[in-house]
Amino acid sequence: MSDSVLVSLCCVPSPDVTQAVDKVLSLQRPDGSSGVTVQVKRFPFMSVGQQTTLHVCGQGEDGKPKMLRVVNAEPLTQQEVEEGWFRNIAWDYFLGLKDLSHVVFVFQAALDGCSCACPVLFPPLSLEVRKPYEDETTFSESDGTDDWNGWMRGEAASDPRDLTLLKDGETHLLLNRTYTNNSAGIVLKKSYEDLVAGRLYEFGVTVRRSGTGGALPKLSLDSESQNVVVATDISTKTDIEIKGAFTADSSLMELRIVSHVATGGGNDYAFHNIWVRSL
Numbered sequence: 001m002s003d004s005v006l007v008s009l010c011c012v013p014s015p016d017v018t019q020a021v022d023k024v025l026s027l028q029r030p031d032g033s034s035g036v037t038v039q040v041k042r043f044p045f046m047s048v049g050q051q052t053t054l055h056v057c058g059q060g061e062d063g064k065p066k067m068l069r070v071v072n073a074e075p076l077t078q079q080e081v082e083e084g085w086f087r088n089i090a091w092d093y094f095l096g097l098k099d100l101s102h103v104v105f106v107f108q109a110a111l112d113g114c115s116c117a118c119p120v121l122f123p124p125l126s127l128e129v130r131k132p133y134e135d136e137t138t139f140s141e142s143d144g145t146d147d148w149n150g151w152m153r154g155e156a157a158s159d160p161r162d163l164t165l166l167k168d169g170e171t172h173l174l175l176n177r178t179y180t181n182n183s184a185g186i187v188l189k190k191s192y193e194d195l196v197a198g199r200l201y202e203f204g205v206t207v208r209r210s211g212t213g214g215a216l217p218k219l220s221l222d223s224e225s226q227n228v229v230v231a232t233d234i235s236t237k238t239d240i241e242i243k244g245a246f247t248a249d250s251s252l253m254e255l256r257i258v259s260h261v262a263t264g265g266g267n268d269y270a271f272h273n274i275w276v277r278s279l
Contacts, residue, residue: 013041014123015054015105025103027094028132028278036094038070040085040107040122049075051110053119054087058103058129060096068093076109099131100196130199133278135192139165139172139271148174151274154186156259166270173270175210176259184262187219190255192276195248200279203255204243206272209234214266222256225249231260234269245279 017025018037025036038054051073060066070087097103104126108119137149145160146153157163159179166175176187195201203221221229221244229244255276261267 012043012122015040015107015125020127025127026130035088035090038087042084045111048078053108055106058097059101061098097129101129102126135276137274139174151188151190154189156183156185157187175270178264178267180264184259186256187259188257192253195251197250199248202277203228205274206239206241208239209237210268210270215261215263217267217269218260220258224254
């Protein structure tokens with residue numbers, strides 16, 4: 001019988017996922033990306049022929065466990081010994097996971113020749129799953145006069161004649177005719193209850209000037225606690241996008257579109273859409 005050999009596993013690496021940032025795996029699939037790449041760096045006592053296994057464990061949208069055996073007792077190749085081990089996992093598996101749940105990557109290797117009776121379990125990698133978030137508001141004839149997908153009139157559009165729907169080809173615009181000289185302040189506001197504190201979002205609108213006479217409209221985008229887009233001139237009758245990024249303070253936040261011009265002389269503009277999406 002050969003002598004026993006002590007194996008130091010203090011430097012055995014945990015799996016690494018290329019697409020993860022700060023222990024978070026965003027399922028906002030990058031263009032051209034075929035899947036998620038799992039890597040294991042070269043480790044002590046690594047040799048050709050050692051059998052490796054990788055399991056991925058997560059929670060499905062229905063709350064039930066969702067398991068995936070990526071590799072089962074596959075021997076290491078010479079190239080893997082020289083460069084490290086990696087596998088690519090299709091996005092389809094991850095898209096079925098529950099938002100804000102955790103997915104765990106479990107890698108094992110049988111260190112043959114080192115008196116290991118069982119495969120060695122490497123430190124597992126646990127990542128938080130975050131699904132893409134998008135809330136887009138467009139305008140149609142079926143919309144009401146005070147509530148557009150949760151966007152409500154602010155005090156700067158309180159006159160019933162201010163905000164009206166306007167047909168624009170196959171779509172609609174929400175036109176602010178600014179009937180009064182009290183047109184500065186919050187034009188539209190919406191309370192969000194499903195944001196993630198600490199997560200980065202984009203807040204934007206597509207807007208155009210309506211008419212050419214009188215005062216030039218000037219709009220900003222704000223939350224309760226921060227300015228997202230500084231006051232911006234709306235100077236063209238062609239659609240422009242104004243957008244910016246903000247970090248959610250909590251799951252409940254109010255977002256606002258703010259006018260910086262009070263007069264009703266000119267100062268007319270129309271929204272094509274409004275959106276909030278995760279980054």
